[in-house]
Amino acid sequence: MKVEYRLKKTEAHTKARLGEIIYGNKVYETPMFMPVGTQATVKTLSPEQVASCNSGIILANTYHLWLRPGEDIVRSAGGLHKFMNYDGPILTDSGGFQVFSLAKKKDITPDGVYFKNQYNGDKLFLTPEKSIAIQEALGSDIAISFDECVAWPADRKYVEESVKRTLEWAKRGKEAHTRSDQSLFGVVQGGEYPDLREYCAKELIKMNFDGYTVGGTSVGEDKETMYKMVGYATKHLPEDKVRYLMGVGDPIDIVENVIRGIDIFDCVSPTRLARHGNALTKYGKINIKNSQYKSDFTPISDVCDCYACKNYTKAYIHHLIKCDETFGQTLLSIHNIRYLIHLTEELREAIKNDSILEYREKFIEDYYGTK
């Protein structure tokens, strides 16, 4: 089902936006954080547990589901929602990032990308049309245009050519897109070059996508560079369309980029950190494996309302993680996802109150201050 975006308010002192995503008869507020469920599951969590974090949209991944189990299987199952038993909105990433991140050998041509599956040696070829066709078969609510995610740093000449390719692919994907019940977002690339970001954004806007994403960040650049890149992109994006910053989920990055006009985020970090024993808290990230938590019988956070914090102690979770028990990963995943979603809830309040700069100041003081 297609999603619609409604801008409700812009914060008085910044570009931060309060908005709504309408999904049938459900309404979700933005700024929003989307948990990632690459293989049609948010790792270690049931849909009910994800929902208990007050989640809205969740992600799944085109590339992974294309290879396993194959988009035809998902279509035969009745689509992604039925297949994974999730009745909220689902967004699929295009596969562009996987080409960038996990194909060692790749051959980028004007037509598409040839690359080798490094685990079984299969030759793979992904094109904009193919990416769209897979996403339509999967039946996600939001599809993403196939793009080239450029590494950082990259010289201007390369980024310029890459942006042209991404735009060409966006156009081809848009033309190939047939499902009227599925939204399609375009990806703004352009690296750290303001004019290329502007060019990319404006060309995409001409194609009239349902929403716009900022890509090519969180690829190793420093934070200031990331914030600049985001600013270069959002500056030229239309007010009445949703803006999604792909792959960003460090708490401070969410705060900073909401201030720069981003509405939605996704990131694997809350679940990956959880699997490795880390918990996000108001006062910074903690490693639950540290020996100091062995006999700490308090919750991860006394200001958190998640299932883990309401029912379990740090000592218990410390023990589970030390023993490699999946339930420990589950509890930390619930906590971390809830933490990020709660962060966006607080940001919404701050936008309503026109106090987001004060919120940022306090946030940094708490998160990075000495405990």
Place this chain on the structure above:
RNA sequence: GCGGAAUUGGUGAAGUGGUUAACACGCCGGAUUGUGGCUCCGGUACGCGUGGGUUCGAUCCCCACAUUUCGCC
């Protein structure tokens, strides 16, 4: 009682007459940003059963003792 073998960190263990005693696990930390979950990176024995001896030098050679273990009576 007699004979053999063994004795290296928290654990399993490798090793050499001469710089920083391998490796693994554990333990102590760190990393992790559009996810091939169970990963990656650091640190971790002032010491080689105890006491003597040989030697320029011994964890490694010799002797005694202790402990463990196997076999025999």
